[in-house]
Amino acid sequence: MEPLKEKSSDVALDPGTPHGQVDEIDGLERRLENKHIQLIAIGGSIGTALFITIGNGLAAGGPASLLIAYVVYCFVLGCINNCIAEMTVLHPVSGGFIRLAGNWVDDALGFMVGWNFFIYEALMVPFEITAINLTLGYWRDDIPVAAVCAACIVLYGLINILAVSAFGEAEFWLSTGKVLLIFILFFFTFVTMVGGNPQHDAYGFRHWNTPGPFAASRTSGDLGRFEGFLACVWSAAFCIVGPEYISMAAAEAKHPRIYIKAAFKTIYWRFILFFVMGALCVGIVVPWDNPTLQAILNGESNKSGAGASPYIIAMSNLGIGVLPHIVNALLVSCIFSAGNTLTYCATRSLYGLALDGRAPKILTKTRRGVPIVAFAVVMCFPFLSFLQMSENSSQVLTWLVSLVTAGALIDYLVICITYLRFHGACKAQGLNRDSLPYKGYFQPYSAYVGIFAMVLILLFYGYTAFAPWSVEKFFQNYTMQIVAPILYFGWKLVKRTKIRSLKDVDLVWTRPVVDAYEATTTEKPVGFWTEILQAFYLKKKDKTPREVVDA
Numbered sequence: 227m228e229p230l231k232e233k234s235s236d237v238a239l240d241p242g243t244p245h246g247q248v249d250e251i252d253g254l255e256r257r258l259e260n261k262h263i264q265l266i267a268i269g270g271s272i273g274t275a276l277f278i279t280i281g282n283g284l285a286a287g288g289p290a291s292l293l294i295a296y297v298v299y300c301f302v303l304g305c306i307n308n309c310i311a312e313m314t315v316l317h318p319v320s321g322g323f324i325r326l327a328g329n330w331v332d333d334a335l336g337f338m339v340g341w342n343f344f345i346y347e348a349l350m351v352p353f354e355i356t357a358i359n360l361t362l363g364y365w366r367d368d369i370p371v372a373a374v375c376a377a378c379i380v381l382y383g384l385i386n387i388l389a390v391s392a393f394g395e396a397e398f399w400l401s402t403g404k405v406l407l408i409f410i411l412f413f414f415t416f417v418t419m420v421g422g423n424p425q426h427d428a429y430g431f432r433h434w435n436t437p438g439p440f441a442a443s444r445t446s447g448d449l450g451r452f453e454g455f456l457a458c459v460w461s462a463a464f465c466i467v468g469p470e471y472i473s474m475a476a477a478e479a480k481h482p483r484i485y486i487k488a489a490f491k492t493i494y495w496r497f498i499l500f501f502v503m504g505a506l507c508v509g510i511v512v513p514w515d516n517p518t519l520q521a522i523l524n525g526e527s528n529k530s531g532a533g534a535s536p537y538i539i540a541m542s543n544l545g546i547g548v549l550p551h552i553v554n555a556l557l558v559s560c561i562f563s564a565g566n567t568l569t570y571c572a573t574r575s576l577y578g579l580a581l582d583g584r585a586p587k588i589l590t591k592t593r594r595g596v597p598i599v600a601f602a603v604v605m606c607f608p609f610l611s612f613l614q615m616s617e618n619s620s621q622v623l624t625w626l627v628s629l630v631t632a633g634a635l636i637d638y639l640v641i642c643i644t645y646l647r648f649h650g651a652c653k654a655q656g657l658n659r660d661s662l663p664y665k666g667y668f669q670p671y672s673a674y675v676g677i678f679a680m681v682l683i684l685l686f687y688g689y690t691a692f693a694p695w696s697v698e699k700f701f702q703n704y705t706m707q708i709v710a711p712i713l714y715f716g717w718k719l720v721k722r723t724k725i726r727s728l729k730d731v732d733l734v735w736t737r738p739v740v741d742a743y744e745a746t747t748t749e750k751p752v753g754f755w756t757e758i759l760q761a762f763y764l765k766k767k768d769k770t771p772r773e774v775v776d777a
Contacts, residue, residue: 257391257595258479263489265401266394266475266567268468268496272404273564274357275465276504277411277557281512281536283461285519287454289509290439295458296505299466299679300497306638306676307469308666309645311490314473315664317736318482321578322473323637327644328582329732330651332725334718338710339640340579343470346633346706347572348607351382353627354565355611361561364533364554375611378562382569383605390478390595393570400563407556408500411537414549415507424545433513441514444690460687463635466501468493470637474571478595483744487664511540569604576600584717628702635684636710642676649673651731 258266283292310323319325324343328336355378362369385396421428442450443457472489479485512519521527522534535557541550577597580589589600610626649670652659659665666672688703690696717723 258394258475259391259485263394263472263475263479263485264492265398266471266570268401268404268500272401272408272500272560273354274557274561275461276500277407277537277560278535280461280465280504280508281519281534281539282523283458283505284508284512284514284536285516285523286441286443286457286461286514287451288437288439288441288514289434289506291441291451291455291458292461292505292509293502295455295462296466296502299459299462300501302676302679303466303469303638304494304497305668305672306641307490307493308669308672309676310469310473310641311487312659312662312664312666312669313645313648314476315483315487315490316662318476318479318486318740319578319736320477320574321581322476322574323470323641323644324575324578325582326648327640328584329735330726331644331647332718333582333584333721333723334714335640335643336582337579337584337717338714339637340575340584341713342633342636342706342710344572344575344579346630346637347568347575348604349610349626349630351565351568351572351604351608352611352613354561354568355379355608356614357561358558358565359614361554361557364538365551371615372612375608375614378565378611379605379608381562382566382608385566386569386573386601386605387596387598388594393566397563397566397570400559400566403556403559404563407553407560408504410549410553410556412503412507414537414541415511418540418544418546419510427544431510433510437513437515456686459683462501462505463683463687464631466497467634468496470634470641471567471571474574477574481744482740483663490664508536512536512543516543565608569608572604572607573597573601576603625702629705632684632687632703632706635680636706638676639680639684642673642680645673646670646677647726647728647731648733651728651733654728655731655733657733 280292283295287295313326314322317326321340324336324340327339355375358378359369359371359374362374385393417423419428419430440451441454443454444450445453469490472486472493476482476486516536516539518527518534518539519536527534535553537553538550541553574597576585576589577592577600579585580587580600589597589603591597591599645666649659651657659669684707688699691699691703
């Protein structure tokens with residue numbers, strides 16, 4: 227086979243390039259540390275779904291269906307993580323998987339997935355602000371909604387307009403609160419199930435026996451239990467996320483070959499620890515036929531925010547008085563963190579689109595490594611949170627979020643398609659994948675698993691709109707499936723783009739820049755747990771620079 231030929235002469239830098247000339251790419255500075263990358267993934271992936279709306283899955287399918295669904299979906303997303311990890315570690319570019327799709331498959335695909343991702347992330351920011359107001363309502367209902375919205379907008383603005391290291395540090399502390407909350411709930415589950423509760427009731431796995439491990443949804447019998455399982459799968463599909471956030475932060479990471487690879491490799495453990503264990507704990511602490519859960523599922527309850535959380539419901543049933551307030555306080559920081567990460571990712575996705583001409587060029591303007599114009603555009607979206615001040619307007623915001631919910635699944639489908647082209651290009655151009663900085667497992671079969679699962683979910687998760695037929699439910703569930711092809715073929719017709727042949731895929735691209743940076747930087751890479759100890763002043767920072775690698 228012919229060796230891989232260099233195509234991107236504009237980035238083919240000599241590995242001996244002095245440090246300082248290659249410590250940024252496309253105007254974004256590499257300032258995110260190992261702990262920042264790891265916790266940005268947590269910040270974006272863990273929100274209200276894991277603590278509150280997971281209760282809908284439990285009420286519809288029961289604890290066994292919920293656990294099985296979360297295990298299966300974690301496996302699927304693990305396969306997708308295999309795809310995005312291999313590509314991103316090789317090319318940690320601004321815009322992440324968006325630019326990979328546009329440069330390796332078809333410019334129209336990059337346009338479609340970029341705007342799909344941007345719209346989804348940007349519209350979720352005001353939704354998270356709304357969730358904060360609902361969570362604060364657990365304590366009192368007279369907190370000024372406008373004041374909370376304004377405070378969140380100002381804080382998101384201040385955190386994201388500063389250098390990316392400031393954002394990373396803020397997200398580190400916010401996400402630390404999420405991890406603390408998760409372990410508090412795990413500890414609560416274990417202690418209370420063995421009898422450590424005011425009622426001294428060692429209930430164990432009682433709720434798996436009564437009312438039972440499986441619940442029927444919509445219909446009765448085996449069909450109803452299968453529909454209950456499907457409801458749990460849909461719950462998992464919109465709760466479990468993460469790999470895309472690592473990809474979006476890759477261009478601003480110090481030592482991307484080390485830090486980004488570590489973040490992708492540890493995501494499998496995060497899936498098991500946070501999502502699988504979370505699904506198990508929820509099914510232990512509260513029965514699926516709990517009247518409050520069922521009322522929320524059927525839209526017959528006005529409970530929202532923390533009051534709708536299965537954990538808060540369980541604490542109330544057990545007569546625990548103080549812990550719900552601690553959980554609620556941590557939930558506020560948890561939701562705020564999710565909105566903060568969404569603001570960051572929406573800004574970087576818009577910036578990545580502009581770099582390749584898929585958005586106005588003015589959006590590429592940066593200040594101190596921050597895409598300042600793209601940031602200004604994104605900060606218009608949080609103002610939609612003021613719609614919640616009117617009941618009718620609030621419904622508009624709910625509708626907007628429902629319309630774009632499928633966007634995350636479309637992103638994963640595109641990631642798998644991009645990987646198949648990348649894998650094929652490696653074969654066609656004689657690139658041995660064993661020589662890559664990171665080689666994904668079980669490839670290209672992981673990509674096929676991801677495509678199969680995402681296509682099924684995208685096609686069928688809104689099946690309830692057809693029986694009985696509901697125009698409202700149809701558009702809530704299938705709008706993005708309709709918009710995505712319009713974006714793709716529209717851009718294709720306007721720009722006359724073509725699917726790149728495998729031999730024309732540019733596998734060199736930014737690799738010389740990243741390799742040169744890794745070879746010349748004098749800053750020593752630091753392990754994740756070392757950085758954690760340093761953050762809490764439990765270990766002194768090692769100021770010894772890494773020896774410069776001789777090219």
